[in-house]
Amino acid sequence: MSMTAPLAGFSDMAIQSQSGFRTLMNAMARPATILRAPEPLRAPAPMNPVAAMIALTLCDYDTMIWLDHGLMNGEGLTSFLRFHTGAPLAKSQAEADFAFIANPRKMGDIAAFPLGTDAYPDRSATLVLQVEALTNATGVVLSGPGIKDKTRFGAAPLPENFWPMMRANAARYPRGIDVIFCSMTELAAIPRSTHVGEGA
Amino acid sequence: MSLDTISAEAPAYNFAYLDEQTKRMIRRAILKGIAIPGYQVPFASREMPMPYGWGTGGMQVTAAIIGPDDILKVIDQGSDDTTNAVAIRNFFKRTAGVAMTFRTADASIIQTRHRIPEEKLRSDQVLVFQVPIPEPLRFLEPRETETRKMHALSEYGLMHVKLYEDIAHHGHIATTYAYPVMVENRYVMDPSPIPKFDNPKLDNTPALQLFGAGREKRIYALPPYTRVKSLDFEDHPFSVQDWPDTQCAMCGATGVYFDEVILNDLGERMFVCSDSDYCEHRQEAGHFGAEHASYKERMK
Amino acid sequence: MYVAVKGGEKAIANAHRLFAAKRRGDAGLPGLSVEQIVNQLSFAVDRVMGEGSLYDRELAAIAIRQAQGDLIEAIFLVRAYRTTLPRFGYSVALETAEMRIARRISATFKDLPGGQMLGPTFDYSHRLIDFALDADAPAEEPARSASGAEEMANIPRVIDLIGADGMMEEDPAPREDGSVGDLTREPLDFPADRDLRLQNLARGDEGFLLALGYSTQRGYARTHPFVGEIRMGEVEVGFFAEELGFEVTVGRVTVTECQMINQFTGSARMKPKFTRGYGLVFGHAERKAMSMSLVDRALRWKELGEEAGAAAQDEEFVLSHSDNIQASGFVEHLKLPHYVDFQAELDLIRTLHRDAETRAEGATNREAAE
Numbered sequence: 001m002s003m004t005a006p007l008a009g010f011s012d013m014a015i016q017s018q019s020g021f022r023t024l025m026n027a028m029a030r031p032a033t034i035l036r037a038p039e040p041l042r043a044p045a046p047m048n049p050v051a052a053m054i055a056l057t058l059c060d061y062d063t064m065i066w067l068d069h070g071l072m073n074g075e076g077l078t079s080f081l082r083f084h085t086g087a088p089l090a091k092s093q094a095e096a097d098f099a100f101i102a103n104p105r106k107m108g109d110i111a112a113f114p115l116g117t118d119a120y121p122d123r124s125a126t127l128v129l130q131v132e133a134l135t136n137a138t139g140v141v142l143s144g145p146g147i148k149d150k151t152r153f154g155a156a157p158l159p160e161n162f163w164p165m166m167r168a169n170a171a172r173y174p175r176g177i178d179v180i181f182c183s184m185t186e187l188a189a190i191p192r193s194t195h196v197g198e199g200a
Numbered sequence: 201m202s203l204d205t206i207s208a209e210a211p212a213y214n215f216a217y218l219d220e221q222t223k224r225m226i227r228r229a230i231l232k233g234i235a236i237p238g239y240q241v242p243f244a245s246r247e248m249p250m251p252y253g254w255g256t257g258g259m260q261v262t263a264a265i266i267g268p269d270d271i272l273k274v275i276d277q278g279s280d281d282t283t284n285a286v287a288i289r290n291f292f293k294r295t296a297g298v299a300m301t302f303r304t305a306d307a308s309i310i311q312t313r314h315r316i317p318e319e320k321l322r323s324d325q326v327l328v329f330q331v332p333i334p335e336p337l338r339f340l341e342p343r344e345t346e347t348r349k350m351h352a353l354s355e356y357g358l359m360h361v362k363l364y365e366d367i368a369h370h371g372h373i374a375t376t377y378a379y380p381v382m383v384e385n386r387y388v389m390d391p392s393p394i395p396k397f398d399n400p401k402l403d404n405t406p407a408l409q410l411f412g413a414g415r416e417k418r419i420y421a422l423p424p425y426t427r428v429k430s431l432d433f434e435d436h437p438f439s440v441q442d443w444p445d446t447q448c449a450m451c452g453a454t455g456v457y458f459d460e461v462i463l464n465d466l467g468e469r470m471f472v473c474s475d476s477d478y479c480e481h482r483q484e485a486g487h488f489g490a491e492h493a494s495y496k497e498r499m500k
Numbered sequence: 501m502y503v504a505v506k507g508g509e510k511a512i513a514n515a516h517r518l519f520a521a522k523r524r525g526d527a528g529l530p531g532l533s534v535e536q537i538v539n540q541l542s543f544a545v546d547r548v549m550g551e552g553s554l555y556d557r558e559l560a561a562i563a564i565r566q567a568q569g570d571l572i573e574a575i576f577l578v579r580a581y582r583t584t585l586p587r588f589g590y591s592v593a594l595e596t597a598e599m600r601i602a603r604r605i606s607a608t609f610k611d612l613p614g615g616q617m618l619g620p621t622f623d624y625s626h627r628l629i630d631f632a633l634d635a636d637a638p639a640e641e642p643a644r645s646a647s648g649a650e651e652m653a654n655i656p657r658v659i660d661l662i663g664a665d666g667m668m669e670e671d672p673a674p675r676e677d678g679s680v681g682d683l684t685r686e687p688l689d690f691p692a693d694r695d696l697r698l699q700n701l702a703r704g705d706e707g708f709l710l711a712l713g714y715s716t717q718r719g720y721a722r723t724h725p726f727v728g729e730i731r732m733g734e735v736e737v738g739f740f741a742e743e744l745g746f747e748v749t750v751g752r753v754t755v756t757e758c759q760m761i762n763q764f765t766g767s768a769r770m771k772p773k774f775t776r777g778y779g780l781v782f783g784h785a786e787r788k789a790m791s792m793s794l795v796d797r798a799l800r801w802k803e804l805g806e807e808a809g810a811a812a813q814d815e816e817f818v819l820s821h822s823d824n825i826q827a828s829g830f831v832e833h834l835k836l837p838h839y840v841d842f843q844a845e846l847d848l849i850r851t852l853h854r855d856a857e858t859r860a861e862g863a864t865n866r867e868a869a870e
Contacts, residue, residue: 013220014214014215014216014220014223015215015267015268017220017223017224018215018216018223018265018266018267019267021223021227021264021265022265022267024227024231025227025230025231025234025265025408026408028231028234028235028423029234029408029421029423029424030323030423030424057224057227058224058227058228058231059224060221060224062221062224062225062685063228117352118352118353119348119349119351119352120242121236121239122229122232122233122236122239122241122242124232126231144384145237145384145422145423145424145425145426145427146234146423146424146425146426147425148406148424148425173236173386174236174239174386174387178231178232178235191234191235191236192235192236193235193236193237193384193423213584214584217584218584219584219586221587222583242686242687242689243687244684244685244686244687245687246583247576247579247580247582247583247825248580248583249580251576251825251828251829251832251833252825252826252829252830252833253826253829253830253831253832253833254829254833254836256829276836276837277837277838277839277840278840281508281509282508282837283508283511283512283836283837284836284837285508286508286509286512287512290509290512313836314838314840314841315840332830332833342816343690343816344690344816344820345690345691345816370852371852371855372848372851372852372855374848376841376844376845376847376848377840377841377844377845378841393838393840393841394840395840395841395843395844396844397844415826415829415830417687417688441844441847443847457840457843458843459839459840459843460843460846474840474843
């Protein structure tokens with residue numbers, strides 16, 4: 001039998017998940033700000049180390065995780081997540097509390113994820129997109145809560161219709177999804193409250 | 201082993217008291233709150249080892265965000281030394297072992313009841329409010345099912361009617377604390393029972409502001425640089441308390457929020473800064489008010 | 501002269517020392533042992549377990565001792581401890597029909613299968629203070645039933661006997677997926693299903709439920725209640741262990757169950773039949789179980805198509821105010837300093853007075869000018 005133990009999670013759960021969360025909180029509170037991600041974790045491919053940190057920091061048996069095709073078929077990845085988080089896997093996008101997407105180009109419509117309701121806009125999904133690069137030098141112009149005046153933000157690779165989808169997402173406010181982008185070392189967030197202006 | 205010796209063994213608590221599952225649940229609620237400024241996110245508030253109504257919401261928020269590198273300041277009524285502030289500070293000293301400070305400028309997290317510090321907060325600071333009744337519409341409509349509909353529809357006519365009735369009756373809006381605000385033109389929010397004097401500090405501030413209501417099981421947030429407007433009318437614009445011709449008796453400050461202190465049974469009184477750290481900082485810098493010993497010395 | 505209030509920490513530490521000394525009382529007297537409380541103050545222990553929502557006699561006794569007999573304070577201690585405990589899962593539903601009965605009575609039938617079993621009770625006693633009660637004297641040995649514990653463990657519930665005739669409403673079906681709500685995991689949301697309502701009532705304050713239940717008897721949502729059955733005794737707690745693939749018994753708990761039978765005149769949707777109010781509480785707690793069943797029945801007005809309007813029927817009102825830990829915390833928080841807000845109110849009153857004086861002066865000046 002070739003059962004191997006899953007890769008290790010946090011060695012000090014309380015301290016490392018706090019550090020990861022604090023960075024996520026700052027990222028969500030300051031949309032498009034690119035932060036160095038603490039506590040990256042080696043996870044089975046194709047999940048990147050920052051996405052793995054996010055999964056172990058935020059997910060548990062009270063949250064449904066949805067994985068895109070690549071992650072779903074990652075060797076040992078579902079057992080890694082089940083072992084460390086206990087989170088059940090969502091059968092469809094509509095069930096997801098957290099969606100992890102390794103290949104954003106094939107992510108489809110973000111409106112397929114739970115958007116919350118007018119009475120409970122918090123009953124919505126958070127999308128974690130793995131990307132190769134994050135930048136504030138170019139990209140769309142963003143404004144809204146957490147952003148002093150305006151900022152620019154770009155991430156790659158993304159599908160062509162990504163920013164139009166995010167504009168539609170902002171237009172549904174307060175309903176909508178929130179997005180966390182993560183590269184191999186960094187992360188940034190764009191919540192539903194961010195206005196997506198011209199560019200990209 | 202007898203039962204009495206069992207009870208003598210101190211159980212080991214997790215860092216910052218809450219178990220990791222509870223922290224994750226609170227953290228998820230905080231992220232949702234930040235993404236929807238002013239919206240009250242329901243969360244499965246836990247029983248804390250302090251009574252509901254004594255800051256359990258703020259404590260749960262602080263416990264979920266605090267880390268070993270943080271420096272915590274706890275104030276109640278603007279002061280670090282009031283009973284509630286002392287009890288909460290001791291709780292975190294005991295369960296998280298983090299550094300504590302009285303200095304507003306030195307703190308990375310400030311948990312507060314009823315005040316916002318006078319000193320302008322920075323972007324690397326988080327202000328955590330203790331909230332007794334998070335629902336700004338609760339005293340106009342006691343039913344959660346109804347108020348939830350009003351927030352869903354952004355239908356706040358009831359609140360405007362209440363404020364206008366005040367004006368008709370008293371010539372003033374008669375709300376002096378927990379004065380409702382409109383967040384990003386979408387949600388009416390209760391800023392917790394801070395005096396309306398502090399309301400302008402909520403607006404467009406560089407610091408993240410988190411609100412925790414333990415008994416009512418709600419968390420909400422104001423990200424930095426969020427538009428927060430105190431409700432008012434064109435012909436009755438929002439205004440804050442002011443104490444014309446009043447100086448702090450200890451540090452001589454003006455334009456701050458004052459505590460009124462009764463000095464004797466003849467009704468003599470003096471005014472001192474409500475923000476104790478602000479006041480002490482000024483005194484250290486050589487500013488003295490009329491009742492300060494150094495001032496009296498100088499006047500001799 | 502005014503000194504900026506420093507030394508609050510010292511004052512608090514000393515207040516705690518004074519309190520510890522008050523708890524111990526006269527050091528010349530022997531201290532209370534946990535065993536004494538468990539054995540001799542069993543109703544206090546049961547109440548603390550029930551409203552503390554944690555079945556542990558010793559822990560409840562420790563809390564009662566620490567709280568100096570203040571039961572709400574003891575309940576609070578237990579709750580705050582409970583919240584830090586890891587959660588392994590949910591037990592399977594208790595089978596109270598298989599209870600090892602210590603007491604069982606019905607007010608609806610003179611005699612019934614299994615019989616009336618008075619068991620230990622305050623009922624039928626004269627409430628005369630027993631000045632001669634010798635706390636140390638052993639109690640007289642009670643007569644025990646000749647029948648074994650096994651026989652006592654399979655006595656049908658009265659409600660099932662009536663149900664067989666179709667005069668009693670059916671037991672409501674559980675949710676399809678077998679799930680039950682848990683208000684310690686998800687904040688209560690309105691309207692709440694009956695499972696959540698019952699959980700809330702089971703944890704609720706006995707005094708609050710007693711007053712509400714009493715109000716239904718006085719016409720505020722009258723439900724014409726009869727005690728179908730009150731039974732108290734031990735039941736097994738089963739837990740389905742996923743990794744084993746079968747149910748294991750994790751222990752036994754003593755509970756009090758009250759099945760209230762209520763008259764129901766029928767509605768457009770339902771023929772006249774008897775309806776149920778249900779109460780289940782840890783330990784021996786009949787007053788609480790009965791109050792709970794009255795309030796449970798009153799809260800069912802909507803599903804039965806009854807008219808509403810009384811306090812005991814108002815779900816948001818009842819469920820939002822039943823928890824004595826929330827209630828006592830918020831009532832007692834008024835002791836905390838509020839001088840910042842009071843100052844704000846003082847300022848407003850002064851402003852209003854100034855306005856009034858200005859108006860009065862204006863009027864006098866006008867009069868003088870005229």
